[in-house]
Amino acid sequence: MITIKNLHASIDGKEILKGLNLEVKAGEVHAIMGPNGAGKSTLASVLAGREEYEITEGSVDFDGQDLLELSTEDRAREGLFLAFQYPIEIPGVSNINFLRTSLNEIRDYKGEEQISAKDFMALVREKSALVELDAKLASRSVNEGFSGGEKKRNEIFQMAMLNPKLSILDETDSGLDIDALRIVANGVNKLKSPENATIVITHYQRLLDYIVPDVVHVLYNGKIVKSGPKELALELEEKGYDWIKAEVDAQ
Amino acid sequence: MGYTENELAKDLENQEYKFGFVTNIDSDKAPKGLDESIIRFISAKKNEPEWMLEYRLKAFSIWKEMVEPSWAHVHYEKPDFQEITYYSAPKQTKKYESWDDVDPEMKATMAKLGISLEEQQRLTGTNVAVDFVMDSVSVATSFKAKLAELGIIFCSFSEAVQEHPELVRKYMGSVVPMTDNFYAALNCAVFTDGSFCYIPKGVKCPMELSTYFRINEGGTGQFERTLVVADQGSYVSYLEGCTAPQRDENQLHAAVVELIALDDAEIKYSTVQNWYPGDKEGKGGVFNFVTKRGMCERNAKISWTQVETGSAVTWKYPSCILKGDNSVGEFYSVAVTNNFQQADTGTKMVHLGRNTKSTIISKGISAGKSQNSYRGLVQIHKNASNARNFSQCDSLLMTDECGAHTFPYIECKNSSAKIEHEATTSKIGEDQIFYCLQRGISEEKAISLIVNGYCKEVLNQLPMEFAVEAQKLLAISLEGSVG
Numbered sequence: 001m002i003t004i005k006n007l008h009a010s011i012d013g014k015e016i017l018k019g020l021n022l023e024v025k026a027g028e029v030h031a032i033m034g035p036n037g038a039g040k041s042t043l044a045s046v047l048a049g050r051e052e053y054e055i056t057e058g059s060v061d062f063d064g065q066d067l068l069e070l071s072t073e074d075r076a077r078e079g080l081f082l083a084f085q086y087p088i089e090i091p092g093v094s095n096i097n098f099l100r101t102s103l104n105e106i107r108d109y110k111g112e113e114q115i116s117a118k119d120f121m122a123l124v125r126e127k128s129a130l131v132e133l134d135a136k137l138a139s140r141s142v143n144e145g146f147s148g149g150e151k152k153r154n155e156i157f158q159m160a161m162l163n164p165k166l167s168i169l170d171e172t173d174s175g176l177d178i179d180a181l182r183i184v185a186n187g188v189n190k191l192k193s194p195e196n197a198t199i200v201i202t203h204y205q206r207l208l209d210y211i212v213p214d215v216v217h218v219l220y221n222g223k224i225v226k227s228g229p230k231e232l233a234l235e236l237e238e239k240g241y242d243w244i245k246a247e248v249d250a251q
Numbered sequence: 252m253g254y255t256e257n258e259l260a261k262d263l264e265n266q267e268y269k270f271g272f273v274t275n276i277d278s279d280k281a282p283k284g285l286d287e288s289i290i291r292f293i294s295a296k297k298n299e300p301e302w303m304l305e306y307r308l309k310a311f312s313i314w315k316e317m318v319e320p321s322w323a324h325v326h327y328e329k330p331d332f333q334e335i336t337y338y339s340a341p342k343q344t345k346k347y348e349s350w351d352d353v354d355p356e357m358k359a360t361m362a363k364l365g366i367s368l369e370e371q372q373r374l375t376g377t378n379v380a381v382d383f384v385m386d387s388v389s390v391a392t393s394f395k396a397k398l399a400e401l402g403i404i405f406c407s408f409s410e411a412v413q414e415h416p417e418l419v420r421k422y423m424g425s426v427v428p429m430t431d432n433f434y435a436a437l438n439c440a441v442f443t444d445g446s447f448c449y450i451p452k453g454v455k456c457p458m459e460l461s462t463y464f465r466i467n468e469g470g471t472g473q474f475e476r477t478l479v480v481a482d483q484g485s486y487v488s489y490l491e492g493c494t495a496p497q498r499d500e501n502q503l504h505a506a507v508v509e510l511i512a513l514d515d516a517e518i519k520y521s522t523v524q525n526w527y528p529g530d531k532e533g534k535g536g537v538f539n540f541v542t543k544r545g546m547c548e549r550n551a552k553i554s555w556t557q558v559e560t561g562s563a564v565t566w567k568y569p570s571c572i573l574k575g576d577n578s579v580g581e582f583y584s585v586a587v588t589n590n591f592q593q594a595d596t597g598t599k600m601v602h603l604g605r606n607t608k609s610t611i612i613s614k615g616i617s618a619g620k621s622q623n624s625y626r627g628l629v630q631i632h633k634n635a636s637n638a639r640n641f642s643q644c645d646s647l648l649m650t651d652e653c654g655a656h657t658f659p660y661i662e663c664k665n666s667s668a669k670i671e672h673e674a675t676t677s678k679i680g681e682d683q684i685f686y687c688l689q690r691g692i693s694e695e696k697a698i699s700l701i702v703n704g705y706c707k708e709v710l711n712q713l714p715m716e717f718a719v720e721a722q723k724l725l726a727i728s729l730e731g732s733v734g
């Protein structure tokens with residue numbers, strides 16, 4: 001699905017990603033953990049194509065295509081989805097209008113027909129139920145006046161609507177109470193299939209009780225410094241990151 | 252069977268109307284410049300009664316004594332009033348020799364607006380397909396018949412002067428006196444045509460009245476005159492302008508619009524204005540200096556809604572005089588400026604009566620190197636107890652090179668008044684655009700979504716079809732403008 005090799009990226013002349021390697025196959029769920037400021041959100045932004053970042057080295061293959069050659073919108077249209085750590089508000093634009101525009105742009109790119117109003121509304125009903133999103137929120141302005149938890153749920157709702165190949169969830173669990181966490185995780189699990197893949201960025205182990213990862217990676221100082229089975233998450237929870245930092249610094 | 256010259260002229264005018272095109276006969280054009288003889292010429296051409304001529308001449312003598320105003324935030328080369336032709340054949344939209352001569356950019360814009368090819372050709376004057384024009388005439392005719400049943404008068408200003416002189420004499424100049432300002436005085440002296448509308452007592456006009464329906468009748472003049480009178484307890488929604496780009500050989504436009512809402516009446520007046528703004532360097536655009544004002548009697552309501560995207564220079568303050576107790580004035584505005592455009596718009600709400608209420612929602616959008624100013628005056632007079640005003644003026648900047656200026660003036664002479672003012676300035680968010688791009692939405696569509704969201708409160712005031720067109724227009728005006 002995605003193969004990242006020796007990725008270096010900087011912003012305002014400061015190098016944040018320093019030779020990152022990662023491979024995620026179709027059907028897999030990977031968790032990326034790491035201390036604050038390690039570069040987790042940077043990785044997500046770079047993959048999504050945020051223009052402020054400069055890629056100085058490395059390559060990213062996305063399902064046989066050179067991801068770094070694609071424009072931001074084409075990456076999305078090819079099936080890369082980012083659930084934002086801080087979802088953006090767009091006043092005056094209804095969630096529904098936003099999603100319909102999005103869905104139709106993606107369809108247009110693939111040479112498919114525009115979705116009919118009827119099919120679209122049926123899809124909205126089905127997918128909002130999946131994340132137990134209040135139907136009223138679907139017609140409100142995008143993220144405007146949403147609580148932190150509602151914003152996160154809205155991200156997963158959008159993900160469900162767009163049915164992406166690769167989803168990157170950036171700290172979708174932070175700010176969620178335990179019920180909301182369960183709902184979001186449940187949504188993600190239901191959307192899982194052998195054809196798609198998920199990267200879950202988090203720094204709490206608790207989300208991984210609900211979304212069970214195939215592999216856990218530790219991102220520290222711009223690199224993946226350790227990878228292991230799901231038990232690694234428990235170990236990190238117990239011992240913190242200092243032993244990893246010590247290990248890395250010793251090398 | 253003998254014709255008088257005037258009857259003949261009138262008959263010919265009707266023929267032209269029927270076929271929707273106008274041949275330019277040289278004798279139909281006044282020589283350049285402005286003096287008393289030109290005014291007499293215009294009045295004679297229109298076969299006007301003596302009182303109308305006197306009105307024009309009086310305005311002219313007042314205008315001669317006035318000085319052209321200047322404003323801090325609008326810079327332009329002042330027009331030479333002796334270089335203007337004040338009367339020519341009615342249809343003044345710039346004509347093209349053939350469809351191939353039409354500016355490709357303009358064609359593309361019209362296509363994006365969803366205007367059919369036929370309609371595009373009609374708008375550019377390259378189509379004289381009689382059946383189509385006939386069709387639009389028949390629409391207009393059946394439309395008029397329906398209005399006539401209700402006693403509604405909707406006709407050209409010239410026709411009103413001939414057919415309804417008592418109404419015109421009573422109301423013309425009652426809201427905007429000829430002494431009001433430099434451009435209004437000029438308009439009073441030389442106006443060529445415009446629209447007149449009268450809604451009788453208690454009648455709710457069942458459809459939106461649109462100048463579009465009589466576009467073939469006279470075209471819009473350089474000095475247009477509009478008078479809308481809503482008699483007691485009546486209602487009308489009036490639409491002016493169209494979203495198609497309007498090119499014009501006339502640089503200067505100085506219209507006067509007067510609205511009169513008698514007791515318990517309501518007038519909604521919506522404008523979408525898209526005059527040619529000039530090229531990317533700002534050359535050749537239209538100067539639009541308009542005086543628009545409404546008078547509200549007891550319990551009456553006037554709402555102005557405008558979407559302004561055109562013109563090189565716009566100077567425009569649709570206003571309400573809230574004379575009657577409990578009367579309501581509203582102003583909803585979106586003004587977009589791009590490239591080198593300059594807009595100075597706003598409103599005046601003059602509270603005279605008790606319990607009067609006004610609302611001002613102004614959304615400015617500046618792009619390119621343009622300058623966008625909001626200038627508003629809320630005036631509460633001594634006797635206007637319990638007057639209320641709410642103003643919200645937002646500015647959205649698309650680049651670092653453009654400017655937005657807000658000048659809210661408040662004059663309050665009654666301590667029971669409640670006045671609230673909110674203002675915000677924001678730059679279009681890169682985060683918002685990135686969010687849209689990440690959902691597969693192109694930058695162009697993203698901007699359109701964000702801007703339309705920003706203007707929603709104003710667009711919501713427009714009749715549905717007009718709102719859809721206005722949205723497309725906003726998107727087009729701002730294409731490729733983020734920086």
Ligand SMILES: Nc1ncnc2c1ncn2[C@@H]1O[C@H](COP(=O)(O)OP(=O)(O)O)[C@@H](O)[C@H]1O
Nearest residue numbers: 011012014016035036037038039040041042043
């Ligand atoms: N515009 C910027 N200029 C310089 N440094 C930045 C900028 N944006 C983020 N950073 C830095 O990049 C590092 C990684 O940030 P981020 O990817 O958000 O970390 P994480 O998501 O792992 O907490 C941090 O040290 C942060 O301060």
Ligand SMILES: [Mg+2]
Nearest residue numbers: 040041085171
């Ligand atoms: Mg982060």
